[in-house]
Amino acid sequence: MTTKKDGASITGLLQEYFCEVDNISAGILLRNDMNADEVIACYDQHADHQPVLVHAGFTAPKELAAALKKNTAGLDNVFIEDHAKMLYRKHFDQGKRILVRDGFKRQRNADYLPVEEFSDLHVTYDELRMTGFGDFLIAGDVYSESGGPAYAVAIHLTFIDPDKDDVMYVYHFISDTNDTPTDPAGKFAQALEKLIAKLDSDNSHILETEAIKEFRSLHAKGHFPGLGYIKKLSMKHHIETLADYLG
Numbered sequence: 001m002t003t004k005k006d007g008a009s010i011t012g013l014l015q016e017y018f019c020e021v022d023n024i025s026a027g028i029l030l031r032n033d034m035n036a037d038e039v040i041a042c043y044d045q046h047a048d049h050q051p052v053l054v055h056a057g058f059t060a061p062k063e064l065a066a067a068l069k070k071n072t073a074g075l076d077n078v079f080i081e082d083h084a085k086m087l088y089r090k091h092f093d094q095g096k097r098i099l100v101r102d103g104f105k106r107q108r109n110a111d112y113l114p115v116e117e118f119s120d121l122h123v124t125y126d127e128l129r130m131t132g133f134g135d136f137l138i139a140g141d142v143y144s145e146s147g148g149p150a151y152a153v154a155i156h157l158t159f160i161d162p163d164k165d166d167v168m169y170v171y172h173f174i175s176d177t178n179d180t181p182t183d184p185a186g187k188f189a190q191a192l193e194k195l196i197a198k199l200d201s202d203n204s205h206i207l208e209t210e211a212i213k214e215f216r217s218l219h220a221k222g223h224f225p226g227l228g229y230i231k232k233l234s235m236k237h238h239i240e241t242l243a244d245y246l247g
Helices: 007-017 036-045 061-071 184-199 210-221 227-246
Strands: 027-030 052-055 076-080 097-101 115-119 132-135 154-161 167-174
Touching: 027 036, 036 061, 154 184, 154 227, 167 184, 184 210, 184 227, 210 227
Parallel strands: 027 052, 052 076, 076 097, 097 132
Antiparallel strands: 115 167, 154 167
8 A cells, every 4th residue: 555654665565576466456545635646646656566446535536537537447446434435436336346344443441332233244245336345353443553551451252143134243351350451361361251151152153263262272271362462363253254154
């Protein structure tokens, strides 16, 4: 993806190492401070890297669509749903159309409800005239290089509910002692105990993925692998759940 700060370095990386790699595409991030001419120029610069337009705040869809029809044979489009509503998307009817939804309602760990709806895109994307769909896993569309101490530890696990038209939901298993940022291992054990209890109930709908097997192993060993690893396991479970659903 090209960005205002480091687009040149990414372009150089693509040109040096990935010119002949068919399964790598250049993502052209369409921001609200770009115009159609800049998008076309960026496309021309990366024409050998199967460019994909990532619509994330661009404000001139009609002008861009007209420019694309003059200058290209059609591009694949990724629409970030919160920034590219249906009226915006109708201008781009060529190539593949991927809709990405942020289904994770991020908040303080201690404030999560036990279960929330995550997304139904895996069921409805074709009815929205999309070729495919995506999401931001259980991290949400927020990136931060910094982090603070965890007063509460949360394990987020998605599941598909066949009793509710296969809508995807997310469980939030939260630790009980949340007054201080001390003892993350003990807090993880509390959250993990709730996860295992739900897994062993009759109606959790949680798929027994490889990630779930690892959570079970961590519970059996009483091992705390670190908060970062826990998040990776939750993401892995989410991907495995969708892969199983899609066959």
